[in-house]
Amino acid sequence: MSEQNFDLVVLGAGSGGYAAALRYAQLGKSVALIEKDKVGGTCLHVGCIPTKALLHSAEVADVSRESAKYGVTTQFGGIDIAAVTAYREGIVAGKYKGLQAHLKGRGITTIEGTGRLTSPTTVQVGDQTITGTNVILATGSYSRTLPGLEIGGRVITSEQALALDFVPKKVAVLGGGVIGVEFSSVWKSWGADVTIIEALPHLVPNEDEAISKHFERAFRRRGIDFKLGVRFSGVTQNESGVVVTLENGETVEADILLVAVGRGPLTANLGYEEAGVQLDRGFVVVDDKLQTTVPGVYAVGDIVPGLQLAHRGFQQGIFVAEVLAGLDPITVDDVNIPKVTYSDPEVASVGLTEAKAAEKYGAENITAFEYNLAGNGKSHIIGTSGIIKAIRVNDGPVVGVHMIGARVGELIGEAQLVVDWEAYPDDIAPYIHAHPTQNEALGETFLALAGKPLHV
Ligand code: FAD
Numbered sequence: 001m002s003e004q005n006f007d008l009v010v011l012g013a014g015s016g017g018y019a020a021a022l023r024y025a026q027l028g029k030s031v032a033l034i035e036k037d038k039v040g041g042t043c044l045h046v047g048c049i050p051t052k053a054l055l056h057s058a059e060v061a062d063v064s065r066e067s068a069k070y071g072v073t074t075q076f077g078g079i080d081i082a083a084v085t086a087y088r089e090g091i092v093a094g095k096y097k098g099l100q101a102h103l104k105g106r107g108i109t110t111i112e113g114t115g116r117l118t119s120p121t122t123v124q125v126g127d128q129t130i131t132g133t134n135v136i137l138a139t140g141s142y143s144r145t146l147p148g149l150e151i152g153g154r155v156i157t158s159e160q161a162l163a164l165d166f167v168p169k170k171v172a173v174l175g176g177g178v179i180g181v182e183f184s185s186v187w188k189s190w191g192a193d194v195t196i197i198e199a200l201p202h203l204v205p206n207e208d209e210a211i212s213k214h215f216e217r218a219f220r221r222r223g224i225d226f227k228l229g230v231r232f233s234g235v236t237q238n239e240s241g242v243v244v245t246l247e248n249g250e251t252v253e254a255d256i257l258l259v260a261v262g263r264g265p266l267t268a269n270l271g272y273e274e275a276g277v278q279l280d281r282g283f284v285v286v287d288d289k290l291q292t293t294v295p296g297v298y299a300v301g302d303i304v305p306g307l308q309l310a311h312r313g314f315q316q317g318i319f320v321a322e323v324l325a326g327l328d329p330i331t332v333d334d335v336n337i338p339k340v341t342y343s344d345p346e347v348a349s350v351g352l353t354e355a356k357a358a359e360k361y362g363a364e365n366i367t368a369f370e371y372n373l374a375g376n377g378k379s380h381i382i383g384t385s386g387i388i389k390a391i392r393v394n395d396g397p398v399v400g401v402h403m404i405g406a407r408v409g410e411l412i413g414e415a416q417l418v419v420d421w422e423a424y425p426d427d428i429a430p431y432i433h434a435h436p437t438q439n440e441a442l443g444e445t446f447l448a449l450a451g452k453p454l455h456v
Pocket residue numbers: 011012013014015016017034035036037038039040041042043044046047048049051113114115116138139140141158179266270300301302303308309310311312313342
């Protein structure tokens with residue numbers, strides 16, 4: 001038995017947990033960071049980073065297929081999955097090593113093992129008792145499934161999908177949200193036939209409807225099949241494949257079924273409720289300072305209701321560290337968190353959709369403008385199509401920006417500042433965008449919203 005005491009104990013070293021640890025240590029405090037697996041969590045090891053490596057490999061495959069269009073002779077010879085794996089693992093390993101060194105450099109004590117909250121100030125890890133003036137819970141999330149749908153064999157989650165040692169010929173994907181469409185995009189570029197099954201009426205259903213519709217057209221053009229507004233009813237599998245049955249009686253045959261129906265909070269059997277931390281459908285109930293129902297115990301990341309994104313977790317971690325240090329940080333507001341879906345095409349958005357803006361301000365009090373990337377020189381050069389849609393309150397600020405097209409994720413930073421700072425189109429319209437960039441399209445959108453369209 002050993003006992004160690006710190007200013008802060010963080011349970012879980014994913015995006016939320018390690019960001020809190022880094023910031024609090026930076027503020028001169030002693031921090032213990034408890035991790036049962038690897039520091040970096042889901043995002044680094046089985047989420048954001050490795051999936052984006054696969055998406056980059058997919059993009060290279062597409063570029064090599066289309067290179068003749070740009071006057072370059074190459075021959076697409078297929079996917080070497082062992083080489084893809086080595087590339088993906090190399091990226092993750094490099095980032096992992098960097099993070100370990102960074103945590104050490106900040107003087108953070110990393111404790112390996114499974115922790116359990118045993119009191120408002122104590123986490124037990126095996127025979128080690130770790131106490132802290134404050135505790136942050138940051139235990140993350142797991143891939144959900146549907147009632148009666150068991151994961152195993154050819155029915156897989158994103159974690160097994162990442163680690164597949166073959167390129168499937170035919171894939172069924174349950175769920176047309178961000179994880180489902182990203183994997184669909186990769187497999188299609190690698191040569192697979194893909195069918196997505198989505199219970200809601202649209203793919204990427206949380207995006208503005210105009211974006212979802214463009215997205216569906218783009219996926220259809222790529223030959224990705226999807227069935228919308230239809231529920232899954234069952235699946236059978238044998239050595240050669242799966243047969244997925246839908247509620248309307250249709251069936252989809254495939255080599256594998258990826259279940260991508262969302263992620264649930266990892267909060268069970270960790271001592272949370274016994275210590276007085278209230279849960280709501282598994283998520284930790286928090287106040288506006290991210291404090292749980294137990295004073296001194298905070299929660300960050302995917303276990304907190306709302307958007308499950310790494311950069312939200314980072315910001316929440318920093319936020320709590322600063323609250324604990326007596327600073328007055330800006331509250332992390334889900335509405336203004338940028339979201340990117342990294343498929344081909346890419347989708348990026350921040351702020352309110354047109355429907356939500358109409359609900360909040362009244363349809364007659366808002367103006368939406370859609371700029372078509374067909375009018376943007378750089379988009380022509382790189383061969384992408386898409387739109388940028390922005391919504392303003394009449395005589396008021398820009399409240400939402402939504403984009404679809406190649407690499408639009410790289411444009412969302414400017415849109416985020418505009419929405420977050422509640423900028424008026426008239427004030428930002430004069431800002432100059434370099435020509436020719438895709439960024440100009442954003443400038444054109446703001447010009448149009450200010451009533452001064454240039455190329456439209
Ligand atoms: P996690 O990163 O899950 O970290 C929690 C940590 O706690 C884990 O390391 C876990 O091992 C540890 N832990 C759990 N229980 C215990 C315990 N009892 N004791 C000790 N340690 C424990 N987000 C983006 O922003 N961009 C993306 O492109 C993106 N892509 C994604 C792709 C996929 C396939 C997936 C699955 C997710 C993706 N996400 C993405 C979401 C992102 O990964 C999560 O939002 C983020 O990792 C959440 O951070 P977290 O700190 O809450 O939890």
